Amino acid sequence: MRVFVTGATGFIGSVIVRELIDAGHQVLGLARSDGAANTLAGLGVEVHRGDLSAPESLAEGARTCDAVIHTAFIHDFSEYQANCETDRRAIEALGSALAGFDRRLIVSSGMVMGSTPGRLGTEEDAPLPSSALPRSASEEAAASVAARGVHTSVVRLPPSVHAREQQGLVTLMIALARAKGVSAYVGDGLNRWPAVHQLDAAHLFRLALEKGSAGARYHGVAEEGVPLREIAQVIGRRLNVPVVSKSPAQAAEHFGWLGPMVGLDCPASSAQTRERLKWHPTQLGLIPNLDRARDLEA
8 A cells, every 4th residue: 555654754653654664565754844854765755745734735645645644743732722723634634635535544643531530441432522632633533534434543542652762741751850850640649541662553553554444443552551650660760869749739830731641540441452453562561661761861
């Protein structure tokens, strides 16, 4: 298949590109800058210049391919809601380009969090409305595209998609621990985040492309729930700083916008995903990977 990958030089998109090439697919990669274009060209990937803020540039790339894997997102959390709406428009533009053809669209989204704290989330869980959870704009757009007959599926990713180089939102916890001299968690720290290794996530995207069902939601979850206290303890030990508990009120000051998420208990299952796509994560878990993370080296 010829596959258009947005976010092709990003943390997740870059390994998806390698996964697709190794499986014999042709890749057209979205590049916003000269640097990104040069990186893709060096990998032997055909380059398509475009930008999330220019939806028609995305549609142009999609029209030339058999399928699209959309992982690009603007990670500026000071403009989070606006960036989620940009993602909505990008997905709608990609879908419009694919409508009327037998072509697939795989959309990256986040876990459904906050609806029922502590309950094991599943692929059957509908997204919260974007008015309550802005990131749901991606799934709302995917549903809108699917209603026009486009073969669309969603891959939900957890708060920590990790590798030795990066750990998703845990990377932000590391930066805060360095800056403030303490590694913190909220309350008793027994609340849990699901996690998945970067390479396992990339493999899931390929399986969703090759074998996924229209309208399906897939969970990129290798570990259903890692306690935040365990994460904070590894960070504290590696940085040689104290590990401390923060009350919910203190968390807002210590973690800033990340505070409400650090206190969430949001375990999630991938049982249906594993059964339907025969996906079997094989990489290191979050804690052992965090124990060798480059950004925790002295």
